[in-house]
Amino acid sequence: xxxxxxxxxxxxxxxxxxARELYSESAWFREAYWYAKLVVDKIFIxxxxxxxxxxxxxIIPYDNDLGDxxxxxxxxxxxxxLNELRKVSDLEHxxxxxxxxxxxxxxxxxxxxxxxxxLGHMRQGEQRAELRRLIKPEMESxxxxxxxxxxxxxxxxxxxMIDQIPYRNGIYVMFEKGESYHSMDRIVRIGTNRxxxxxxxxLRDHFVKEDADSSILRKKIGRAFLNMGLNPxxxxxxIDMHYSENIRNFGHLINKELxxxxxxxxxxxxxxxxxxxxxxxxxxxxxxxxEEGLIASLTMDPSFGPSxxxxxxxxxxxxxxxxxxxxSQHLHGEPLSPEELxxxxxxxRFGSERYTDNTxxxxxxxxxxxxxxxxxx
Numbered sequence: 001x002x003x004x005x006x007x008x009x010x011x012x013x014x015x016x017x018x019a020r021e022l023y024s025e026s027a028w029f030r031e032a033y034w035y036a037k038l039v040v041d042k043i044f045i046x047x048x049x050x051x052x053x054x055x056x057x058x059i060i061p062y063d064n065d066l067g068d069x070x071x072x073x074x075x076x077x078x079x080x081x082l083n084e085l086r087k088v089s090d091l092e093h094x095x096x097x098x099x100x101x102x103x104x105x106x107x108x109x110x111x112x113x114x115x116x117x118x119l120g121h122m123r124q125g126e127q128r129a130e131l132r133r134l135i136k137p138e139m140e141s142x143x144x145x146x147x148x149x150x151x152x153x154x155x156x157x158x159x160x161m162i163d164q165i166p167y168r169n170g171i172y173v174m175f176e177k178g179e180s181y182h183s184m185d186r187i188v189r190i191g192t193n194r195x196x197x198x199x200x201x202x203l204r205d206h207f208v209k210e211d212a213d214s215s216i217l218r219k220k221i222g223r224a225f226l227n228m229g230l231n232p233x234x235x236x237x238x239i240d241m242h243y244s245e246n247i248r249n250f251g252h253l254i255n256k257e258l259x260x261x262x263x264x265x266x267x268x269x270x271x272x273x274x275x276x277x278x279x280x281x282x283x284x285x286x287x288x289x290x291e292e293g294l295i296a297s298l299t300m301d302p303s304f305g306p307s308x309x310x311x312x313x314x315x316x317x318x319x320x321x322x323x324x325x326x327x328s329q330h331l332h333g334e335p336l337s338p339e340e341l342x343x344x345x346x347x348x349r350f351g352s353e354r355y356t357d358n359t360x361x362x363x364x365x366x367x368x369x370x371x372x373x374x375x376x377x
Contacts, residue, residue, distance in 0.1 A: 001041050003097070005045075006036060008046060018057065048069075048077070051077065051080045052088075066104055147294065147297060154279075158276075165278050167280040169196060171279050172192070175188060189217060190295050207274075218263070289340070
């Protein structure tokens with residue numbers, strides 16, 4: 001079960017009413033509540049006065065704030081909330097999305113195993129902008145459009161920034177200059193690393209290592225360049241010279257000068273035109289499944305496709321020219337299920353920074369209080 005914990009607000013309706021109505025005087029609360037309604041099964045309010053409050057519980061307005069009371073009293077408040085929370089949830093297995101300030105969650109977090117902090121350390125104005133950003137894809141029924149909204153908002157890398165990626169296993173999503181989709185940068189390739197800890201190496205294969213037999217992306221772009229010029233060397237380019245048998249049978253056909261020039265042209269094109277985002281995915285089986293699901297989810301949308309100037313239209317591979325992707329596999333695969341789409345959203349938004357999996361830590365950190373929070377927040 002997924003549960004949202006939303007902090008109370010000083011702005012309140014001045015009459016007795018359900019909690020969700022009482023705090024709706026606050027624009028921040030309205031947006032936090034709206035987002036929570038889209039993504040969780042249950043919503044509770046963290047009230048400085050009443051503790052853990054079900055959203056429909058009728059309460060009367062009050063005038064106090066948890067941040068204004070001493071630390072010892074905040075710990076007592078948190079213990080009361082945890083006791084109430086244990087009655088209505090499973091602290092070990094349920095997932096919690098916390099939309100609250102630090103004073104509200106600092107003493108709760110060590111006791112929750114699966115936690116998302118979408119708002120992190122953001123200031124109030126930043127929090128509202130982030131909530132609006134989070135809400136937008138959740139309202140979109142077209143998965144291809146929702147994925148573009150999600151990925152266009154993530155930190156963007158170029159080939160010089162590969163070493164800045166903070167994880168070694170994941171999925172990369174590429175964008176190409178001049179390609180757009182619903183006024184956003186259009187996705188042109190999705191890929192992953194096979195084998196563990198090879199994400200950065202795989203990206204270097206594409207952008208840095210000038211060997212098309214090590215990068216299917218480079219191979220495909222080279223095909224497009226050669227086919228565009230009706231160059232008969234395309235037949236040789238198709239041969240993977242990593243295999244000794246191919247070297248024996250076709251090595252005499254290699255034009256090293258042409259290979260070198262073509263590899264340099266591919267590198268220049270990639271480096272000038274391609275940027276990418278990455279999402280962390282640790283297990284290889286999950287990476288491969290999400291890669292397939294993402295590709296298939298894009299091609300399901302009839303409005304997804306290339307511009308009239310896209311280089312891929314020159315590809316001798318009709319599936320590339322027609323799909324608008326530098327992918328030839330999974331174009332007609334199994335799209336993301338609703339659960340897999342939620343998984344992608346979580347990995348993209350919280351995978352490296354704002355998602356805490358406290359498995360194995362909860363028991364160790366209970367009682368550590370603020371020292372613990374200082375280490376993981």
